[in-house]
Amino acid sequence: MTQIISSLADIxxxxDALFVDLWGCVHNGVKAFPDACDALIAYRQRGGTVILVTNSPRPRGSxxxxxxxxxxxxxxxxxxxxxxDSARAAAFDGAVGHKVYFIGLEEEKDSFLKPLTIQDKPIHIETVPLDQAEGIVCTGPFDPLADPEDLRPGLLYAKTKGLKLLCANPDIVVDRGERREWCAGAVAQLYTEMGGESLYFGKPHPPIYDLARRRLQALGKSVGPEGILAIGDGIATDIQGAMGEDIDSLFITGGLAASETKTKDQPDQEALNAYLDKEKSNPTYAIGFLR
Incomplete structure (x- = not known):
């Protein structure tokens, strides 16, 4: 059974290392959560390493x-x-071709499709209209507040052409302050349900965990699965991913599942158990908010 804890310091x-989700755990898309930041600072001061593992479609510098x-x-x-970063590497390697139809916000397009230099050779991806595309790159809907179903006609055309869709953010929704927004995962899910092929690179899929481990190694840290704790509020991303990687997890119930787990300061045990049973999930620990 998932153990409810009172603070990160308890465990x-x-x-030796934490793989920490950002949105809903460290910030809300508008401002940082002070208690979460303090907990991570204290953990690092005790010698731990914190890798922020996020389904953001943006490169890490952004x-x-x-x-x-x-x-x-x-x-x-x-x-x-x-x-x-993970999806960008695959895109420039030609995962969906080098002439792509882009779905997402304009600022995300500029950062995602910025030319990549490999062995001193710049590689470019060209954005083209859908009828000229070799594939699709999606960082999110054009309008994060609009129903992804609005994209169905274009996606149906893409499916008939056999185009692959590269999903740069597997999250379905995210809460920006008090506002819930759709993410690229909702578009990819719709495309898959329609019979199209979607390629994923963020949580819960393996490529981003491989990247996180490489980030650890670049810091001179060699940590096995038993020494890593994944922290996140996404049951289908953070927790499912941790279970797939065979690493322990801390479920932040006050994020996306606050209503289902009846979280105010801490989750209600009965509601938490019912939610986890429905989701067929088994995080190692749970807490209302990272602190």
């Missing part, structure tokens, strides 16, 4: 600037692994 000495704007201290983390 942190069992782990995420770092975003964190600074939200007020997340730089001493709360050691390195960042983003779904965007």
């Amino acid at each position: 942190s000495d069992r782990y 995420v770092e600037k975003q964190l600074d704007g939200f007020g997340v201290p730089t001493d709360a983390w050691d390195a960042i692994a983003t779904s965007g």
Whole structure:
């Protein structure tokens, strides 16, 4: 049974590294959560390593600037692994071709499709209309507040052409402050349900965990699965991914599942058990909010 804990410090000495989700755990898309930042700073001061593992479609440099704007201290983390970095590497390797139809916000397009240099040779991806595309790159809907169903006609056309869709963010929804927004995962899910082929690179899929481990190794840290704790509020991303990687997890119930788990300060045990049973999930620990 999932153990409800009162603070990260209750269990942190069992782990050498944390794979920490951002949205819903460290910030809410508008500002940082001070208690979460303090907990991560304290963990690092005791010798632990914090890798921020996020399904953001942005490259890590862009995420770092975003964190600074939200007020997340730089001493709360050691390195960042983003779904965007993992997906970007695959895109420039030709996973969906080099002439692509782009679905997402304009600022995400600029950062995601910025030319990549490999062995001193710049590689470009060209954005083209859907009828000229070799594949699709999706960082999110054009309008995060609009129903993804609005994209069905274009996706249906893409499916008839046999185009693959590269999903740069497997999250279905995210809460920006008090507002819930659709993510690229909702578009990819719709495309898959329609019979199209979607390629995923963020949580819960293996590529981003491989990237996170490489970030650890780049810091000179060699940590086995038993020494890593994954922290996140997404039961289908953070927790499912941790279970797939055979690493322990801390479920933040006050994020996406706050209503289902009846979380105010801490989750209601009965509601938590019912939710986890419905989701067929088994996080190692749970807490209302990271602190």
